[in-house]
Structure formats: structure tokens, C-alpha cells
Amino acid sequence: MTEPLLSVRDLVVEFPTRRGTLRAIDKVSFDIAEGEVLGMVGESGAGKSITGSAIIGLIEPPGRIAGGEIWLRGHRIDNLPREKLRRIRGKRIGMVFQDPLTSLNPLYTVADQLIETIRTHIDVGEKEARRRAIALLDRVGIPAAARRIDDYPHHFSGGMRQRVVIALALCAEPELVIADEPTTALDVSVQAQIIDVLKEICAERGASVMLITHDMGVIAETADRVAVLYAGRLAEIGPVRDVIKHAEHPYTAGLMGSIPTLTQTSKRLVQIPGSMPRLNAIPPGCAFNPRCEQAFERCRTERPEPLARGGGRQVACWLYDRAEARHD
Amino acid sequence: MTDVLLKVEGLTRYFDVSKPWLNRVIERSEKQFLTATADVSFEIRRGETFALVGESGSGKSTIAKMIVGLLEPSAGRIDFDGQEMNFHSDAAMRTLRRRFQMIFQDPFASLNPRWRVGDIIAEPIRTFGLLRGPAVMREVGRLLDVVGLSASDVGKFPHEFSGGQRQRIAIARALSSRPEFIVCDEPTSALDVSVQAQILNLMRDLQDEFGLTYLLISHDLSVVRHMSNRIGVLYLGRLVEQADGKKLFTEPQHPYSRMLLDAVPDLELSGRRRRQVEGEIPNPINPPPGCAFHPRCPLAFDRCRVELPQPVPTPGGQAACFALKPGG
Numbered sequence: 001m002t003e004p005l006l007s008v009r010d011l012v013v014e015f016p017t018r019r020g021t022l023r024a025i026d027k028v029s030f031d032i033a034e035g036e037v038l039g040m041v042g043e044s045g046a047g048k049s050i051t052g053s054a055i056i057g058l059i060e061p062p063g064r065i066a067g068g069e070i071w072l073r074g075h076r077i078d079n080l081p082r083e084k085l086r087r088i089r090g091k092r093i094g095m096v097f098q099d100p101l102t103s104l105n106p107l108y109t110v111a112d113q114l115i116e117t118i119r120t121h122i123d124v125g126e127k128e129a130r131r132r133a134i135a136l137l138d139r140v141g142i143p144a145a146a147r148r149i150d151d152y153p154h155h156f157s158g159g160m161r162q163r164v165v166i167a168l169a170l171c172a173e174p175e176l177v178i179a180d181e182p183t184t185a186l187d188v189s190v191q192a193q194i195i196d197v198l199k200e201i202c203a204e205r206g207a208s209v210m211l212i213t214h215d216m217g218v219i220a221e222t223a224d225r226v227a228v229l230y231a232g233r234l235a236e237i238g239p240v241r242d243v244i245k246h247a248e249h250p251y252t253a254g255l256m257g258s259i260p261t262l263t264q265t266s267k268r269l270v271q272i273p274g275s276m277p278r279l280n281a282i283p284p285g286c287a288f289n290p291r292c293e294q295a296f297e298r299c300r301t302e303r304p305e306p307l308a309r310g311g312g313r314q315v316a317c318w319l320y321d322r323a324e325a326r327h328d
Numbered sequence: 329m330t331d332v333l334l335k336v337e338g339l340t341r342y343f344d345v346s347k348p349w350l351n352r353v354i355e356r357s358e359k360q361f362l363t364a365t366a367d368v369s370f371e372i373r374r375g376e377t378f379a380l381v382g383e384s385g386s387g388k389s390t391i392a393k394m395i396v397g398l399l400e401p402s403a404g405r406i407d408f409d410g411q412e413m414n415f416h417s418d419a420a421m422r423t424l425r426r427r428f429q430m431i432f433q434d435p436f437a438s439l440n441p442r443w444r445v446g447d448i449i450a451e452p453i454r455t456f457g458l459l460r461g462p463a464v465m466r467e468v469g470r471l472l473d474v475v476g477l478s479a480s481d482v483g484k485f486p487h488e489f490s491g492g493q494r495q496r497i498a499i500a501r502a503l504s505s506r507p508e509f510i511v512c513d514e515p516t517s518a519l520d521v522s523v524q525a526q527i528l529n530l531m532r533d534l535q536d537e538f539g540l541t542y543l544l545i546s547h548d549l550s551v552v553r554h555m556s557n558r559i560g561v562l563y564l565g566r567l568v569e570q571a572d573g574k575k576l577f578t579e580p581q582h583p584y585s586r587m588l589l590d591a592v593p594d595l596e597l598s599g600r601r602r603r604q605v606e607g608e609i610p611n612p613i614n615p616p617p618g619c620a621f622h623p624r625c626p627l628a629f630d631r632c633r634v635e636l637p638q639p640v641p642t643p644g645g646q647a648a649c650f651a652l653k654p655g656g
Contacts, residue, residue: 043520044491159608187383188547190608192591214520217593244595258525260554261595262577268532269525269554275490276520 003074004031005208006055006176012067013047013054013232015279022279024050026232027068029306032176037199037209039223039240041216041255043276047232048212052178054078055210056093057085073175091121094169094207096198098181100161103168104153110137110164111149114171121172136167140197159190166198170205177202180212195222216259220244225312228252231276231287234306238313248315250292286318294319333509333541334372334395338404341365341390345613362613364390366565367404372558374508377535377542379552379573381588382562385609388545390565392513395543396430397421408509426456429502433514435494439486445472445497446482452505471500474537476530492523499530503538511543516551528555549592553577558645561585564612564620567639568648575644582647583625619650627651 013025025047032038042048053059055070057078070078077088089095097103105113114133118124124132130149137145140163153161162182169177179198183191199222202209211223219226220240227237228249236249247253257270274291277283283290289299298318306314307321346352346359365387372378380388393399395406397413406413408428414420429452432438439448449468453459459467469479475496486494495515502510515531516524528551534540546552552559559576561569561584569582580586607624610616619637622628631650639646 043522157608187609188549189383189587189591192593195593215593216521217595220595221593255522258522259595260525260528260548260550262550262553262589262592264554268529271525271529272522273526275492275523 002034005034005036005073006032006210007071008051008055008068009071010068011051011054011065011070013050013059013063014066015063019280023066023282024063024232024279025054028229028232028234029068030227030234030237032208032210035203035206035208036225037202037211037223039219039226040210040212040229041214041219041226042229043214043255045231045276045279046229048214048229049180050232051229052095052180052210052212056089056095056178057082058089087121090117090174091172092175094172094174094177096162096165096169096177096179096182098184100158100165100185101153103165104161106153109150109152110156114149114164114168117168118171133167133171136171137164139201140164140167141193142167158186159194162186162190162194163197166194166201170201170207173205174207176208176210178210178212181214182211183218184213184215191218198222216244216256228255231282232279233287234314234316235288236313236315236317237306238309238315239311242311242313248309248313248320249288249317250294250319251288254291286316331373332371333374333409334543335407336371336391336395336404337369337407339365339368339391339394339401339406340403341387341394341399342402360613363565363615364612365394365401368560368562368565368567369404370560370567370570372509372541372543374541375535375539376557377544377555379544379546379556379559380562381546381549381552381559383547383588383609385564385612386562387565388547388562389513391562392430392511392543392545396428396511397425426452426505427507428509428511429505429507430511430513431495431498431502431515434518435491435498436486436518438498439494441486443485444482445484445486445489448486448497449482449501449504452501456505458505467504468500471504472497474503474534475500476526490523491519492526495519495523495527496530499527499534503534507540509541509543511545513545514547515544517546517548524551531555549577549588561588564609564615566620566648568621569642569645570639570647571642571645579643581642581644581652582621582649583627583651584621585647587624619648 009029010027011025012027015022015024040048054065065078069076115129118129118132134145134149137149142148142160142163183194195218213219223240226240226243228235230251236243236252247256254270254272260269272291285300285302286304289295304316304318306316309315341364342361343364345362347357368391382388394401400415408424446468449471450464453464453467468482472479472481477496516527544555556573558572560567563584569585580589616623618634619632622632637648637650639648640652
């Protein structure tokens, strides 16, 4: 087996507060293979974005990585000095954030921002950088790119701005793109366009993608594998088709049932009682046990670790533990 | 008693978006108007859920605000239970207002953070003089029970609740004046999917229990499909199609409706290759002449570019498009 592009091992992210330390990410492990699109879903507060920020070393202090390791192509990156990490960020890992308005500098033209980024990471001259920037804008679908490159961000619509951000994330030819809710601020018709652009252009360049979103539909259309997070822990990870069609973790199953679809016929949606626990009140045992209909004694006391289920799938649930099966 | 509870005819609203007077004089520019809603007509029958869908800027929320009397229409009329709404008579509006209520999108902004939950819910009861003395708080407790919270929550403040619970409080407040009609403006857009399912199920239960009529405003087609009997599709302030709930999804008539449906991410993993969605919503200050959708429409021909299409009957309702033959 080839080495994964990105490997996250037992990642722990903590935020010290006056009332004690909050664990936003609690021992999360996953890999992203070369050229793969890994979807990361979960509800607000599940730790999706924090995971992304941890990988690129952008966790806001006082938050910190309190444990675990992050490896990029066999090199450990979570303990690098700031200056070294800065060179990886942008060059080897590109980022697309949710709100295109805040990720572009309103005082510089798109050309300034693209050319600066290209020249920071790649050794080319001004002219060549500009030529590359125009080609890239053209590729992400901005009409009349050669003329529009000298416009300011406010001249572009929301969808076009997000295309510019994608161009910016890709201009240094990164190996991995972390896209954090790239379409959440956009309308559905534009969302479809942006997802297509992101998917195509990354496939073209062989870049892997970590797609963070709360929208299962976007994951279903885009990702190869999906990781489901709950209260900072990995609930389930596996190939998209398996997880969506045959969810094994009770949380994933509930989540899938609660999404209204365009074809379903039942009148009521599946309802998971309650809501996700706050970080300072995560129950002992499995974090999902108070909301889980299938919870039993062990779930309340012992935390389930991800169990391999074959086919590259892992589920953190005691229901699938062999020892439990024997009891039945 | 009429079957139709709310009738909207030729509803139009402009907003003055001109530059300040002095700038206009100096720059010799004209006054500018943004047409948020143009000539919208529909009927909502008692006990049904009518949904308005559209992307941002399509005028959904403007229509909602006019119907509940928060905005005055520039032209057109609104009849509630056979009685025309008179925006100039406070007394007439006041008696009408008790009979309809509104649920807003953001439960973090729609509840006063300095008020206790009990007072928030009791305010409509007191304002309309429905009950007096200790009966008010008994009613508040009952309402909290109805929406799935507990009567002991009256003394708490909104910040002590999660997003989903706050939306339940907003629903309890909307129910407290015993309305017949509730306008729900994106009631679940700010919530996570599992919580969204709880709120949608609750809204359905309440509709059955109290015989409520809903106007549901949403950009999420799957939510709309799940909840509504009839649907109106808005594009740039105009109603482009109206259809029975299921018909819109099985046989969309207007090219815009088809495009919207195509853009919804596919959870079924059917491998359906959706048609590439073209372009973005034009600027509503300078909408294209003729049919506003023609620059993005795959079926557009010469007539669409000059003449505004009028609604023609279709199997499931009506649609405004020249490419359709009357009667389907």
C-alpha cells in the first residue's frame, strides 16, 4: 500500500478556558490518499473546522494541539516551527474558506493577490506569474479573465468571488486543498457550479481535497470517502456510498434519516432526540449514548474506539464489537 | 366562510436605492429603484402549506414582510379571510395581526436576550388582552409543553437554550396569540439537519393539531417538498411557476424550476449527471428586459428577450414561460 498524502493520528485539540479545558477534538485519526476527496461532515460544534485549522496550523490561541501527530507525505508537520509551517501553508496545502468576502483583501486587486501568492511560493517573474494567474482564472470559469483580473473583489458576485478564492488556493499548485464549507454562503444553483469547478480542477492537478461541510448532499456528489464527526470524535469513516446507503453508526443513520430528500415518500422525518452535547458536558462512555436508542450499559461507561469493519470502513460503536455480538 | 384564507394580487414592492439627493444633483443621475417583488399573485387555502422558493434576491422575504404587515406594498392588494388589509388603519391592522404570526430565520436574533422566556411568550397574550392574571403564565407553561420544552423553563433566558430550543420558543410565541396563519421565513436554515428534522416534524404536528395555515419560505427544495401542498417558484421578484407540491418535482414546467431541481445535490447516488447550471442571478436594479431568466435559459428565443411572459395554465398549476404551450 502506498503512503497516504496526509495522515492524522490521534489528534487532540484543546481550548483552555476559565472553567476548565475543553476538548474540541478528541483522538481523531484519518488518512487522505493521493488524489482523494475526503468529506468531513458533522453538525455545528462537531469539530470539522477545527480539524482543518489544526492541519494547517491555524488554531487560534489559546487553543492548541494537545496531542497526536499530523504527517504530510511522511513528514511530521504539527510540530514545525512557525516559519517552516508558513511555507507549507499555501504552497503545499491550499485553503478555501466559507465566506469569499473575508478571505480576499478588499484593498488589493485580484491580480495583486494572485501574483503575490504565486511569487511567494514559486520562483517566477512578474510577467509569468500574471500569465499563470490569468490562465487559472480562466480555468475556474471567470469570463474575460484577462480583463477582470485587474478588478477588486467587490466587483465580483459571490459565486465569482469563490472562484477567485479557489484560484488563489490552487495557484501555488498544492498537493492538498482544505475546503471549509466552500458553498455554504452561496445559492444552490451557484453551489453546483462551484462544487463542479473545485472537483474538476483538483482532479486535473492531482490534488487531494478535504471537504468540510454540513451538507450531506454535497458530500454525496463530491467525496470518495466520508468521515462523520460527533462531539469532536470520529463516529464513522468509510467510502461515501457505504456510509450514505448503509450507515452503521446510529448517529450517522439518524442523521441520514433526518435529511428531507427530493424522492422520499414518508410523512415524518427520522428524529434524533436532543441535541449535541456542549464540550463541557460530554457524557462518559460514547458521546452519543444519551441520544442513542440502541445504547446499552457498556456505552455509558466505556468509550468505543473506531472498529475496522472491512472495505476501509471504521465505526466507533459497541454494537459492532465482536465481544458484544457473542452476548446476544 | 371562504376556502381561501389569504389572497395576494399583483403584489409589488419597490425600494428606493438612489444615491443621496446632493450626489444625484451633482452627478446628474436619475433616481434608482430596486424591484424586490413584481406583480405576484397567489392564494393560500385554509389548512394548507404554501411554499415560496427562490434564491437570494428573489423577493421571498419581502413578500413575507408585506403579508404580515411589516412592509407596505407599492402596489397590489392582500386579502386575509376575505378582508383587504388596510395598511393605513392601525386599528384594522391590530385586529388582523392577532390572527397571523411569523417565525423568523435566526432564533438568536429574534428573541430579546434580556427577556425571560416566559415574558417573551406572554407578550402577545398580554398585548392582545387574551388572558389575565395567573392564567397567562398557565397558558405559557402549556405552550412550552406543546412545543416540547418544559413549563419550568419560563424563568430562563434565551442564551440558556440551543438553537433548536430557541426556535421552539419562537414557535411558542407565534402560537400564543392563537393565530390561524403563520408565516415561516426560513425557519430551519440556521439549524443543523438533525435539529431541523425536529422542528419540521413539530411544525407538522402543530398544523394537524391547531389547523394552522403556513406560508413557508425557503431556499431548500427538499424542505419545501417535505412540507408543502403547493409551491410558488420566485425568480427576481416574479412568480415564474406555481404548482402542486409533488407535481413541481415530477414535472417541473418552467426552465428555472428545472434548473433549480437539477442543482440540488443528489443524496441517492443515482449517478444522475445533472445539467450544468449556467450563470448567476442578475442584478435586480437592472434586470434583463423581457423574461428575467432569458440570459440563463437554454430554451430562450427572440420573444423572451423583449416581451414579459404571462402565466399560462400547466397540469399542476401555472407557469410564466413562452416555451410552454398553454395547457401543457
